Amino acid sequence: xxxxxxxxxxxxxxxxxxxxxxxxxxxxxxxxxxxxxxxxxxxxxxxxxxxxxxxxxxxxxxxxxxxxxxxxxxxxxxxxxxxxxxxxxx
Amino acid sequence: xxxxxxxxxxxxxxxxxxxxxxxxxxxxxxxxxxxxxxxxxxxxxxxxxxxxxxxxxxxxxxxxxxxxxxxxxxxxxxxxxxxxxxxxxxxxxxxxxxxxxxxxxxxxxxxxxxxxxxxxxxxxxxxxxxxxxxxxxxxxxxxxxxxxxxxxxxxxxxxxxxxxxxxxxxxxxxxxxxxxxxxxxxxxxxxxxxxxxxxxxxxxxxxxxxxxxxxxxxxxxxxxxxxxxxxxxxxxxxxxxx
Numbered sequence: 001x002x003x004x005x006x007x008x009x010x011x012x013x014x015x016x017x018x019x020x021x022x023x024x025x026x027x028x029x030x031x032x033x034x035x036x037x038x039x040x041x042x043x044x045x046x047x048x049x050x051x052x053x054x055x056x057x058x059x060x061x062x063x064x065x066x067x068x069x070x071x072x073x074x075x076x077x078x079x080x081x082x083x084x085x086x087x088x089x090x
Numbered sequence: 091x092x093x094x095x096x097x098x099x100x101x102x103x104x105x106x107x108x109x110x111x112x113x114x115x116x117x118x119x120x121x122x123x124x125x126x127x128x129x130x131x132x133x134x135x136x137x138x139x140x141x142x143x144x145x146x147x148x149x150x151x152x153x154x155x156x157x158x159x160x161x162x163x164x165x166x167x168x169x170x171x172x173x174x175x176x177x178x179x180x181x182x183x184x185x186x187x188x189x190x191x192x193x194x195x196x197x198x199x200x201x202x203x204x205x206x207x208x209x210x211x212x213x214x215x216x217x218x219x220x221x222x223x224x225x226x227x228x229x230x231x232x233x234x235x236x237x238x239x240x241x242x243x244x245x246x247x248x249x250x251x252x253x254x255x256x257x258x259x260x261x262x263x264x265x266x267x268x269x270x271x272x273x274x275x276x277x278x279x280x281x282x283x284x285x286x287x288x289x290x291x292x293x294x295x296x297x298x299x300x301x302x303x304x305x306x307x308x309x310x311x312x313x314x315x316x317x318x319x320x321x322x323x324x325x326x327x328x329x330x331x332x
Contacts, residue, residue: 015289022306043307046228047123047257050221051305059289066227066234 009085020051033078062087097175104149108140113186115146118195124304138320149176162253162260174201196274206281215272
């Protein structure tokens with residue numbers, strides 16, 4: 001499935017965070033661009049980070065290089081969505 | 091019922107469900123942490139299969155569950171070998187075995203005398219290796235690790251390579267090397283059915299609408315999904331048997 005718009009990418013990112021972190025649909029629906037992720041969500045440990053990135057790759061049909069994985073992309077919901085959209089919509 | 095089976099490396103426990111005759115579904119859990127996350131899920135599927143008149147078994151493989159073999163002493167070959175012995179136990183009774191594998195559990199049935207294989211969201215070795223590398227990369231602060239990161243080049247060559255710890259599990263370097271060439275068993279003429287989640291774009295015989303329980307630290311269970319999968323397996327086994 002190749003989402004063709006940024007809203008679909010945002011929905012996919014919400015879906016991945018819900019599924020991997022075990023968050024409720026209501027909680028992820030409330031995520032805004034400045035909602036902090038890495039360091040703020042206790043569920044987001046190293047296993048979960050790998051799970052989030054791999055699920056994003058699978059669901060968006062993208063490839064995330066090792067040197068692209070850093071704290072910045074995971075800093076906030078907006079940062080992660082922008083990163084995913086830049087990959088998926090290029 | 092808690093049973094056991096013997097293999098070349100010792101004796102392991104095996105949970106058994108359902109009738110004492112007829113075909114047996116033998117399940118392989120994924121490797122490492124995902125095994126813990128999916129055990130209750132698989133046990134539920136096997137119980138539901140038993141309620142549908144089909145026997146099931148969940149063998150502990152070396153390095154998994156209650157096995158006395160530590161995780162860093164196991165290998166893909168040992169796990170495949172042990173899984174094969176678990177299936178042999180039923181084969182000797184004249185019962186047909188069907189292997190079911192979840193995720194990387196689909197890598198473990200290659201040596202089994204199985205009439206068919208049913209794989210849920212199968213993950214191949216290179217995919218798992220990539221994920222393990224990524225976990226370690228995050229654990230170490232994010233710096234890219236390169237391809238052969240798990241070898242300690244500071245050690246003398248004859249010292250042997252110590253296991254590496256990934257997400258709290260010590261894993262042998264041989265297993266990590268081996269993973270990079272392992273794919274699920276898929277031979278022409280031998281029935282194989284692949285079921286995936288509908289968020290997974292890879293080809294499958296069936297796609298189901300569900301969340302990936304194996305990704306969650308506290309996965310819980312999914313009664314609708316376990317019932318749907320038990321029905322799918324039961325129908326598939328009966329088709330293969332007819």
